[in-house]
Amino acid sequence: MIVERLVILGVGLIGGSLARAVRVAGACRQVIGWGRSPGTLQRALELGVVDEIEPNLASAVRGADLVVAAIPPGAMEGMFRELAKLLGPEVIITDVGSTKGSVVAAARAAFGALPPGFVPGHPIAGKENSGVEAADADLFRCKRVILTPLPETSPEAVAKVRALWECCGAEVSEMGVEHHDTVLAATSHLPHLLAFTLVDTLANMDDNWEIFRYAAGGFRDFTRIASSDPVMWRDICLANRVDLLAMLDRYNDGLQQVATAIAAGDGEYLYRIFGHARAAREHFLRLEKG
Amino acid sequence: MIVERLVILGVGLIGGSLARAVRVAGACRQVIGWGRSPGTLQRALELGVVDEIEPNLASAVRGADLVVAAIPPGAMEGMFRELAKLLGPEVIITDVGSTKGSVVAAARAAFGALPPGFVPGHPIAGKENSGVEAADADLFRCKRVILTPLPETSPEAVAKVRALWECCGAEVSEMGVEHHDTVLAATSHLPHLLAFTLVDTLANMDDNWEIFRYAAGGFRDFTRIASSDPVMWRDICLANRVDLLAMLDRYNDGLQQVATAIAAGDGEYLYRIFGHARAAREHFLRLEKG
Numbered sequence: 001m002i003v004e005r006l007v008i009l010g011v012g013l014i015g016g017s018l019a020r021a022v023r024v025a026g027a028c029r030q031v032i033g034w035g036r037s038p039g040t041l042q043r044a045l046e047l048g049v050v051d052e053i054e055p056n057l058a059s060a061v062r063g064a065d066l067v068v069a070a071i072p073p074g075a076m077e078g079m080f081r082e083l084a085k086l087l088g089p090e091v092i093i094t095d096v097g098s099t100k101g102s103v104v105a106a107a108r109a110a111f112g113a114l115p116p117g118f119v120p121g122h123p124i125a126g127k128e129n130s131g132v133e134a135a136d137a138d139l140f141r142c143k144r145v146i147l148t149p150l151p152e153t154s155p156e157a158v159a160k161v162r163a164l165w166e167c168c169g170a171e172v173s174e175m176g177v178e179h180h181d182t183v184l185a186a187t188s189h190l191p192h193l194l195a196f197t198l199v200d201t202l203a204n205m206d207d208n209w210e211i212f213r214y215a216a217g218g219f220r221d222f223t224r225i226a227s228s229d230p231v232m233w234r235d236i237c238l239a240n241r242v243d244l245l246a247m248l249d250r251y252n253d254g255l256q257q258v259a260t261a262i263a264a265g266d267g268e269y270l271y272r273i274f275g276h277a278r279a280a281r282e283h284f285l286r287l288e289k290g
Numbered sequence: 291m292i293v294e295r296l297v298i299l300g301v302g303l304i305g306g307s308l309a310r311a312v313r314v315a316g317a318c319r320q321v322i323g324w325g326r327s328p329g330t331l332q333r334a335l336e337l338g339v340v341d342e343i344e345p346n347l348a349s350a351v352r353g354a355d356l357v358v359a360a361i362p363p364g365a366m367e368g369m370f371r372e373l374a375k376l377l378g379p380e381v382i383i384t385d386v387g388s389t390k391g392s393v394v395a396a397a398r399a400a401f402g403a404l405p406p407g408f409v410p411g412h413p414i415a416g417k418e419n420s421g422v423e424a425a426d427a428d429l430f431r432c433k434r435v436i437l438t439p440l441p442e443t444s445p446e447a448v449a450k451v452r453a454l455w456e457c458c459g460a461e462v463s464e465m466g467v468e469h470h471d472t473v474l475a476a477t478s479h480l481p482h483l484l485a486f487t488l489v490d491t492l493a494n495m496d497d498n499w500e501i502f503r504y505a506a507g508g509f510r511d512f513t514r515i516a517s518s519d520p521v522m523w524r525d526i527c528l529a530n531r532v533d534l535l536a537m538l539d540r541y542n543d544g545l546q547q548v549a550t551a552i553a554a555g556d557g558e559y560l561y562r563i564f565g566h567a568r569a570a571r572e573h574f575l576r577l578e579k580g
Contacts, residue, residue: 146504183500188508191509199570201541212577216414216416219481226567230561255484258486258487262527262534270527274523274524277486280493281513287499287502287503
């Protein structure tokens with residue numbers, strides 16, 4: 001038994017999947033779901049995602065060993081302010097936010113100082129559909145979870161959160177907050193921004209129906225991430241804006257050079273860039289499999 | 291029997307898959323493969339992709355009813371110039387190029403005038419791997435093939451090429467050359483350019499190994515098209531440069547507005563764009579399934 005009373009704040013795709021996974025693993029005595037929407041909470045209970053639901057936050061976290069904030073990044077600071085009033089220092093708190101600098105700043109602001117029991121975390125997993133209906137006990141299996149503990153963070157708290165994710169089948173690693181945000185801006189936040197913008201741009205064209213009609217499988221894969229939750233991605237873009245805008249600048253430079261080459265008929269340059277991209281992607285896929 | 295002697299020039303993924311599909315359908319008496327690489331040609335024979343191989347172009351097309359140019363867009367004009375010397379006016383010629391304006395211009399230049407038997411075509415199908423090894427008889431099943439006949443084109447030739455693709459399980463439609471190139475710039479050429487550029491940009495970063503290591507499934511889907519053949523995509527970008535650069539301009543405007551919103555902390559704007567993109571994509575997927 002890793003945790004006695006696990007409280008999951010926000011039973012959407014990630015919170016709901018975590019609840020299902022730890023219940024399958026038998027890792028907690030009790031998994032409590034809390035959320036602002038009574039309908040979602042009720043659905044989580046009906047679907048057997050959590051053991052119990054509790055719409056009152058104070059009642060939900062009473063007696064908790066570990067509290068997981070699985071809410072949009074923009075809602076973190078408000079939540080931490082409420083938790084600061086409710087939780088003793090012995091309670092471990094973690095989150096699942098896709099940006100870590102903003103979450104750490106929110107925790108510092110809300111708690112006054114970073115509590116030793118607070119372990120910033122980020123499971124790198126998701127799927128096309130969001131919401132509790134999509135919750136899946138296997139969502140984290142063989143996926144990476146990054147923890148970004150700070151000097152203030154207690155090693156025992158880190159070990160507990162690590163054990164929780166490992167029992168869901170995840171591979172847990174640790175890195176610095178800033179490094180996390182740079183890496184994720186590159187591989188996740190920027191691609192989402194590019195995909196949302198492409199679909200929006202095409203949907204604004206006059207013959208958009210024709211355009212989408214002749215789209216092939218490549219387009220479907222490329223735009224899959226444009227079906228992600230707009231509230232979450234709005235929050236992520238704002239929370240990680242410095243790293244994201246820096247990556248976007250770098251990307252725009254590359255795109256500008258490619259556009260110049262196309263206009264100039266410079267096939268050699270295009271061949272080099274495209275070949276390099278293909279080789280890099282294939283190298284990366286081999287590393288993943290190896 | 292749709293065709294007696296079908297000659298496929300270039301037995302890569304598309305040419306090889308067409309050969310396999312028509313052979314499975316029993317639509318041709320003989321399927322001949324021609325190509326510049328003796329190794330690929332030999333492999334096509336060993337894999338049972340074609341009935342016969344013929345490395346000499348004049349011998350390959352002798353007695354042909356229908357010749358399919360399944361070669362990179364950049365090689366079309368040179369090929370048409372050779373075919374102009376070898377083929378009588380009764381022979382139907384089609385191609386599988388992803389851009390149609392450039393192929394029509396190449397045909398006009400090579401043949402002097404557009405031959406009535408020339409039917410520009412584009413199967414909208416592909417996969418992550420290229421080459422004859424990836425050839426698949428089911429590649430075109432339920433996929434769209436666009437034909438862009440011109441006023442000069444003989445209706446009989448169009449009917450024959452349509453029948454050939456339909457026997458592979460494809461849905462054939464017809465549209466104007468310019469319309470084709472605009473639509474494909476939006477849904478195929480621009481996404482490929484964006485994906486190639488993203489992977490190249492990330493691969494040029496100092497900690498590229500770390501970056502790719504923490505990439506998740508969304509990144510893999512988003513960049514799948516960056517594993518496409520660099521020669522073909524170089525040619526496509528150059529062949530459709532006017533439409534592609536116009537689409538890229540439009541896209542850059544959208545990206546600039548999103549960047550401005552992020553810098554200004556304008557969450558409302560981001561939410562609107564992201565929500566619109568998600569709704570448009572889901573609407574389009576529903577149309578596809580319906």
